[in-house]
Amino acid sequence: MEQVFTITFITGLLAAMMRMATPIIFGTLGEILSERAGVLNLGIEGIMLMGAMTGFLTTLTTGSLWLGVAAAALVGALLALFMAFLAVYLGLSQHVSGLGITLFSTGLAMFIYRLSVGSPVNPPTVRPFTQAAVPFLSEIPVIGPAFFTQYTLVYWAFLLIPALWVLLYRTTWGLAIRTVGENPLAADTVGINVNLVRTLCLAGGGALMGIGGAFLTLAHQNMFLIDVVGGRGWISIAMVIFGNWDPARGAAGALIFGFLDALQLRLQGLGFDIPFHLFLLIPYLMTVVALVSVSRRAAAPAGLLKPYRREEKG
Amino acid sequence: MRKSVLALLMVFVLLLAGTASAEVKDYKDFKLAAVFQTAIEEPWDGAIHQACILLQKELGFTYEFTEKVGAADFERVLREYAERGFDLIVGDAFLAGEEPSRRVAKDYPEVAFAFGSEFTFQEPNYSVFDNWIHEPSYLCGIIAGRMTKTNTLGIVAALPIAEVNRLVHAFKEGALSVNPKVKVKVAYIGSWFDPPKAKEATLAQIEAGADLIFAERFGVFEAAKEKGVLAFGNMMDQHDLAPEVVITGPVWNMGPTVRYCIDEVRSRKWKAGDLREWSMMARGGAYLAPFHEFQQKLPPEVLKEVRELEAKIMNGQFTVPIIETELKTD
Numbered sequence: 001m002e003q004v005f006t007i008t009f010i011t012g013l014l015a016a017m018m019r020m021a022t023p024i025i026f027g028t029l030g031e032i033l034s035e036r037a038g039v040l041n042l043g044i045e046g047i048m049l050m051g052a053m054t055g056f057l058t059t060l061t062t063g064s065l066w067l068g069v070a071a072a073a074l075v076g077a078l079l080a081l082f083m084a085f086l087a088v089y090l091g092l093s094q095h096v097s098g099l100g101i102t103l104f105s106t107g108l109a110m111f112i113y114r115l116s117v118g119s120p121v122n123p124p125t126v127r128p129f130t131q132a133a134v135p136f137l138s139e140i141p142v143i144g145p146a147f148f149t150q151y152t153l154v155y156w157a158f159l160l161i162p163a164l165w166v167l168l169y170r171t172t173w174g175l176a177i178r179t180v181g182e183n184p185l186a187a188d189t190v191g192i193n194v195n196l197v198r199t200l201c202l203a204g205g206g207a208l209m210g211i212g213g214a215f216l217t218l219a220h221q222n223m224f225l226i227d228v229v230g231g232r233g234w235i236s237i238a239m240v241i242f243g244n245w246d247p248a249r250g251a252a253g254a255l256i257f258g259f260l261d262a263l264q265l266r267l268q269g270l271g272f273d274i275p276f277h278l279f280l281l282i283p284y285l286m287t288v289v290a291l292v293s294v295s296r297r298a299a300a301p302a303g304l305l306k307p308y309r310r311e312e313k314g
Numbered sequence: 315m316r317k318s319v320l321a322l323l324m325v326f327v328l329l330l331a332g333t334a335s336a337e338v339k340d341y342k343d344f345k346l347a348a349v350f351q352t353a354i355e356e357p358w359d360g361a362i363h364q365a366c367i368l369l370q371k372e373l374g375f376t377y378e379f380t381e382k383v384g385a386a387d388f389e390r391v392l393r394e395y396a397e398r399g400f401d402l403i404v405g406d407a408f409l410a411g412e413e414p415s416r417r418v419a420k421d422y423p424e425v426a427f428a429f430g431s432e433f434t435f436q437e438p439n440y441s442v443f444d445n446w447i448h449e450p451s452y453l454c455g456i457i458a459g460r461m462t463k464t465n466t467l468g469i470v471a472a473l474p475i476a477e478v479n480r481l482v483h484a485f486k487e488g489a490l491s492v493n494p495k496v497k498v499k500v501a502y503i504g505s506w507f508d509p510p511k512a513k514e515a516t517l518a519q520i521e522a523g524a525d526l527i528f529a530e531r532f533g534v535f536e537a538a539k540e541k542g543v544l545a546f547g548n549m550m551d552q553h554d555l556a557p558e559v560v561i562t563g564p565v566w567n568m569g570p571t572v573r574y575c576i577d578e579v580r581s582r583k584w585k586a587g588d589l590r591e592w593s594m595m596a597r598g599g600a601y602l603a604p605f606h607e608f609q610q611k612l613p614p615e616v617l618k619e620v621r622e623l624e625a626k627i628m629n630g631q632f633t634v635p636i637i638e639t640e641l642k643t644d
């Protein structure tokens with residue numbers, strides 16, 4: 001156990017927590033934005049995969065990492081607009097539309113990837129983002145290397161948390177978004193275009209999901225593989241509920257998940273004589289436990305899952 | 315009289331030989347099908363597919379494949395190939411494919427089946443193979459055991475199933491054979507494709523002192539690059555992924571297995587059996603990936619030691635132990 005309380009161990013654990021939480025934070029914030037406006041976007045898993053693929057291919061062909069991130073955001077927004085067409089304008093079931101988008105995106109990602117690179121023996125790679133140290137802050141012992149020597153997208157994710165919070169709770173736009181999510185009829189009465197607000201929130205959320213996916217293939221790794229998102233989109237959905245649709249609490253959930261995942265990988269290296277499945281289980285088990293404990297007082301936006309049509313009463 | 319008997323005999327022999335050779339199916343009339351559970355980007359199924367493609371180019375037979383065949387479709391896809399008169403069907407039957415593939419094989423005794431499987435073959439027409447690449451894995455272990463300065467090796471693998479266990483145990487045994495002080499750290503990422511997680515597992519091992527990593531899965535090399543340690547690839551020559559990091563690695567070459575199967579079926583000698591020897595080093599089914607830059611970078615005495623043991627494995631003087639239990643961190 002003496003290995004656990006070394007500076008290297010703690011610094012490494014915290015730094016890993018930040019990296020592993022980042023794609024989930026992007027996903028969670030994107031999903032909160034959509035759901036606060038009243039649309040559950042179950043397309044998240046597929047949108048993140050398309051973001052991961054598009055970002056990767058764009059960087060592979062242009063050599064520019066930031067162009068890759070921009071392309072991922074764009075494709076995420078476009079897929080979310082498709083979701084808006086189905087769930088907002090046609091008023092179809094949000095569950096079915098979202099799952100449809102995930103299935104469609106999963107197939108499409110693989111299809112485009114293979115059209116572009118074929119099936120080489122080794123997957124192609126890009127030169128990924130490197131970690132950037134924040135001046136001064138990165139020199140603080142332990143937390144400096146853990147929190148302030150990270151990929152730029154990690155800093156973005158953490159800056160987005162207060163940004164989304166301010167947008168939702170401190171601006172008139174945020175008030176409009178929340179009203180549309182809680183009571184679309186009331187929003188319509190005061191002249192807010194419900195469907196437009198929902199569409200914009202979906203698009204913005206989709207862009208964040210796309211960037212979350214691109215983080216996996218452009219920063220955390222340097223290659224695209226079929227299953228690279230690996231359920232991080234679904235975990236984000238759980239974190240939205242865990243955080244009670246609040247950006248800070250949702251992101252805290254993502255950080256706890258990242259922490260536990262980083263911890264279990266380290267526990268596997270300490271030689272406890274217990275099945276490895278139990279280690280892998282830890283973050284997921286904690287998610288279930290947390291969801292059970294908070295779901296009793298979870299307050300979903302009242303207008304969630306309900307398409308808005310003027311003639312019908314909310 | 316004797317002369318005419320002799321002549322008659324010769325005619326007979328010639329006739330026999332003639333009919334026998336006529337029975338060997340021409341490559342251009344031969345039809346090979348492959349059924350994969352994953353996309354062919356997955357290295358295991360990819361190894362089978364690559365071998366089929368290469369042999370098709372060389373020999374000119376018909377080759378068709380279906381990928382991402384889930385449990386629900388496995389039987390239907392197999393039956394279609396069997397009904398369409400394919401001579402040989404190969405593929406990956408692990409887990410979901412075991413039962414349907416064996417059921418279809420029973421219904422089509424005239425078709426030859428060769429599947430990657432964790433169980434044994436099934437009479438009369440269903441053979442099994444697997445990636446028996448523990449031998450080159452053992453050789454990697456020797457290099458690791460000789461090169462480590464911390465006496466701590468890392469292993470990042472998907473899941474502790476038999477085919478993975480064989481490799482990682484052989485790696486550890488190889489290291490121990492030259493350096494009894496070696497300890498291994500093992501991390502399972504619980505997925506076939508999660509390079510970010512594999513990277514984090516590697517970073518954790520390096521922070522805990524590991525200075526050489528066996529990368530059973532994709533994702534390890536980025537961490538090794540960042541931390542300046544070396545690593546071993548797996549399944550194919552992964553040098554191009556990270557030339558400065560990848561020393562070598564066990565490679566699976568399905569070519570000998572597929573070629574053997576095709577020729578057995580063509581000459582109507584097909585019998586159900588375990589094809590594992592065709593995936594091992596002596597038959598060319600497994601080998602150590604080229605060292606590339608590390609031909610110069612590795613100490614010559616280590617290279618010599620590896621090549622000598624490689625020769626002994628090839629001629630049967632040395633047998634690498636096969637251990638299929640779950641490997642745990644020391």
